[in-house]
Amino acid sequence: MASSVAVGTTEPTLFTRQQLEKINQDVKDGVPGARKYIIVDNKLYDVTDFVDDHPGGADVLLTHVGKDASDVFHAMHPVSAYELLANCYAGDLESAPVAKENMSSSAAFAQEMRELRDKLTDEGYFKASNLFYVYKVLSTLVLCGVSLGLIYKWGHSTLGVVVSAVILGVFWQQCGWLAHDFGHHQCFETRQLNDILVVFLGNFCQGFSLSWWKNKHNTHHASTNVSGHDPDIDTAPVLLWDEYASANYYGSLSDEPGMISRFLAESVLPYQTRYYFFVLGFARISWAIQSLLHSFQEGAINKSAKLNFYERACLIAHWALFTYCTIAWIDNITNMILFFVISQATTGYALAIVFALNHNGMPVISQEKAETMEFFEIQVVTGRDVVLGPLGDWFMGGLNYQIEHHVFPNMPRHNLKKVKPMVQSLCKKYGIHYHNTTFIKGTFEVLQALDIAQQLSLKLSKKAF
Structure with missing residues (x-):
């Protein structure tokens, strides 16, 4: 499922909640090629290749793979981090309004x-x-x-x-x-x-x-x-x-x-x-x-x-x-x-x-x-x-x-x-x-x-x- 999602296209890709759940399960099961995503402000960011280069350390990023990291991201990062985050943008996540x-x-x-x-x-x-x-x-x-x-x-x-x-x-x-x-x-x-x-x-x-x-x-x-x-x-x-x-x-x-x-x-x-x-x-x-x-x-x-x-x-x-x-x-x-x-x-x-x-x-x-x-x-x-x-x-x-x-x-x-x-x-x-x-x-x-x-x-x- 993860490999079929286009990343970096001109039109934002819309991920469904079911797609994200399947991707996260593949990561937990150790499926080869499974991508790691985090959610920030209802957008998905592919951090698979960024984990080791994360300026704040790999461990902290891995604790939030597959999760909504919006609050922790805003709390822990300076303005300059938003540019780095944008480089990992993969698409939007369908909203689940409450x-x-x-x-x-x-x-x-x-x-x-x-x-x-x-x-x-x-x-x-x-x-x-x-x-x-x-x-x-x-x-x-x-x-x-x-x-x-x-x-x-x-x-x-x-x-x-x-x-x-x-x-x-x-x-x-x-x-x-x-x-x-x-x-x-x-x-x-x-x-x-x-x-x-x-x-x-x-x-x-x-x-x-x-x-x-x-x-x-x-x-x-x-x-x-x-x-x-x-x-x-x-x-x-x-x-x-x-x-x-x-x-x-x-x-x-x-x-x-x-x-x-x-x-x-x-x-x-x-x-x-x-x-x-x-x-x-x-x-x-x-x-x-x-x-x-x-x-x-x-x-x-x-x-x-x-x-x-x-x-x-x-x-x-x-x-x-x-x-x-x-x-x-x-x-x-x-x-x-x-x-x-x-x-x-x-x-x-x-x-x-x-x-x-x-x-x-x-x-x-x-x-x-x-x-x-x-x-x-x-x-x-x-x-x-x-x-x-x-x-x-x-x-x-x-x-x-x-x-x-x-x-x-x-x-x-x-x-x-x-x-x-x-x-x-x-x-x-x-x-x-x-x-x-x-x-x-x-x-x-x-x-x-x-x-x-x-x-x-x-x-x-x-x-x-």
């Missing part, structure tokens, strides 16, 4: 969210404040200067080394939030300018690869808390967050698992709440290693040799500068080790605690269930907003407005607080659960989710062995 009175609450909510997005666009809420971001970048770099100044002058003092390491850890965390903002194209309309700042703040300052982050983070936004799609909840065998992850992990063990796999399954995962906070301290160094491996094994996300060179050069420069400052300015090996451990652990905790509050402990959705839900509903029900003051906003980089960030990912962080009441109002109108809590309560919710998963893990381990 009267507003017959819409589900999820569909009606999505429609009003689209209208709100258009309204906020017209009113300038998606325009970044240059003054705000100049201040954020400069004030963040000051943290680095203070940290390096301390070890340069007091590298012989254990107290000076400890204070410098903590400040450096906070600097890396704040670089992460800024790189996140630029990575979502919140600041400049031109993709290249945003990417330059991401490479500088992410690769050079922080040691995290732009390509590694985008490949992972874009998929997270497109399929938030969807089991089997969202990489942020796929943390086995270190942590299991939900019943799907527990069942999948224990189900994947062979009849005769290796010694390490069996040890983890029997003696580690069923007790994960006991080591959760300990593990967070290793998050920064783990992500840094993943970044290096991704950059030197996979290359740039957009296959650009130029970006690939800059990314690798900045990652090498990051570690070269860190090593030089550690060896040249700290006078004994004990303090060198202390500086490394404390700086890495500070960032690990400062990043991971925030990330956990964003979505962990919130509903995890099966892929089948996700197909029956609208994009905006998924973003709201899987997110957690955290009520904080100005200092908390700074520490969490605006990600305490997680729900607003997920429904409007390219909105500058300084406007998220302003639109929060509007989003809450629509959620209340359509009965969509909006979760608003405190830092402490949210952390306990995270621990409770880990506890539920570990209890299931204990039962599964007894059955398996």
Whole structure:
């Protein structure tokens, strides 16, 4: 069926819903030559040959093959992406109009969210404040200067080394939030300018690869808390967050698992709440290693040799500068080790605690269930907003407005607080659960989710062995 459809003709091809269903089934069945399509604004786009060249990564595009990707496309792409999309145009999809009175609450909510997005666009809420971001970048770099100044002058003092390491850890965390903002194209309309700042703040300052982050983070936004799609909840065998992850992990063990796999399954995962906070301290160094491996094994996300060179050069420069400052300015090996451990652990905790509050402990959705839900509903029900003051906003980089960030990912962080009441109002109108809590309560919710998963893990381990 797919091969009989003309692509690139002067007259638009009209696909029926039955045709699309047959094409999608061929893709699922692995039929040779089956084409991959996505739907955007009731038009079909053939992305079969574009998947590997997708600037946002192949994984995120594959999660929406055969589906209506309109909302996620509009939420995640700059204006320049529409030209790339047009190159894949295959034809129109027959409309399936639904009267507003017959819409589900999820569909009606999505429609009003689209209208709100258009309204906020017209009113300038998606325009970044240059003054705000100049201040954020400069004030963040000051943290680095203070940290390096301390070890340069007091590298012989254990107290000076400890204070410098903590400040450096906070600097890396704040670089992460800024790189996140630029990575979502919140600041400049031109993709290249945003990417330059991401490479500088992410690769050079922080040691995290732009390509590694985008490949992972874009998929997270497109399929938030969807089991089997969202990489942020796929943390086995270190942590299991939900019943799907527990069942999948224990189900994947062979009849005769290796010694390490069996040890983890029997003696580690069923007790994960006991080591959760300990593990967070290793998050920064783990992500840094993943970044290096991704950059030197996979290359740039957009296959650009130029970006690939800059990314690798900045990652090498990051570690070269860190090593030089550690060896040249700290006078004994004990303090060198202390500086490394404390700086890495500070960032690990400062990043991971925030990330956990964003979505962990919130509903995890099966892929089948996700197909029956609208994009905006998924973003709201899987997110957690955290009520904080100005200092908390700074520490969490605006990600305490997680729900607003997920429904409007390219909105500058300084406007998220302003639109929060509007989003809450629509959620209340359509009965969509909006979760608003405190830092402490949210952390306990995270621990409770880990506890539920570990209890299931204990039962599964007894059955398996």
